[in-house]
Amino acid sequence: MTRDKTPHITISDRDGLPYSKGLMASQVMVTGLSVYRSYEVAETIELRLLDAGRSSVASSELSDLALMVIQELAGDRYATNFGRWRDVEQLDVPLVILIGGATGVGKSTIATHLAHRLGIVRVVATDGSIREVMRSMLSAELMPTLHVSSFQTDTVVREPTRRSDALVAGFREQTAAVAVGIEALIKRAAADGTSIVIEGVHVVPGFFDLSAHGDGIVPVPLVVEVEEESPHLNHFAARETGVRPAERYANNFGNIRKLQRYIKSQALSHGVPIVPCSWTRPTSKRSARSIVGACCPASPPTPRWS
DSSP: OOOOOOOOHHHHHHHHEEOHHHHHHHHHHTHHHHHHHHHHHHHHHHHHHHHHTTSSSSSHHOOOOHHHHHHHOOOHHHHHHHHHHHHHHHHOOOOEEEEEOTSSSSSHHHHHHHHHHHHHHEEEEEIIIHHHHHHHOOOTTTTTGGOOOGGGGGGTTSOOGGGGGGGHHHHHHHHHHHHHHHHHHHHHHHHHHEEEESSTTTTOTTOOGGGGGGGEEEEEEEEEEOSSHHHHHHHHTTTTSSSSSSHHHHHHHHHHHHHHHHHHHHHHHHHEEEOOOTTTTTHHHHHHHHHHHHHTTTTOOOOOOO
């Protein structure tokens, strides 16, 4: 069906914000549908509204219509995913997403995608924020492991240990210090009622107690890993900048992989989901499913639009 000029449809409870097919498509993509199919859903929604003579629609009504169209075009599986995401967005307590993993596995990319999808404005990287602050307070003489990269902690660790375990011992010392800052961020999120995404190599299961916050937050911890060495190593070259030279990571790649094994073992010990990262497959969608499962594991879709 073609139209010479498509009338504007506004969202009545959002200050007259116009309906955006691109924005709707991005919301639909988290269900697992491809970009093309998601945009098809968004276009169908617009056509349904225009055919009904609608010039405005409430956001809740729009969401119900989207659920119905997804069910018709893609089936129950994708409609169920969308319904669960809708429940996640309507949580009345803050969502605290904790993304751990070794250097170079795609944590910051996943964190950005998830924050955008959920409308979370606070995204904190442990290495660039928390560790940096703690370095300014604690000198290299007092806490040397804070002043080197995670994969170089074996060069400064002071605890007597076998050389083969020096890296993990140093990393544990560094992580324990940074975990104090992570705990403070989680406590602040609970007090303010503000959702947050915290990502970084120091988000290691077992170093902070999420149960201590009770029902004040919905915590979603997950660990990202790159299973094969070759794509992991190649990723450093792809993201190389003046601040992050690939050679530095390549020279320490053995240590980076060793820390990945340690972080993965911690995740397995504490029952934290492990998300395999691939730059050719939708890792953020698998991360999204972890969030949905933690927040509303049995939430059926309930279309009400007519």
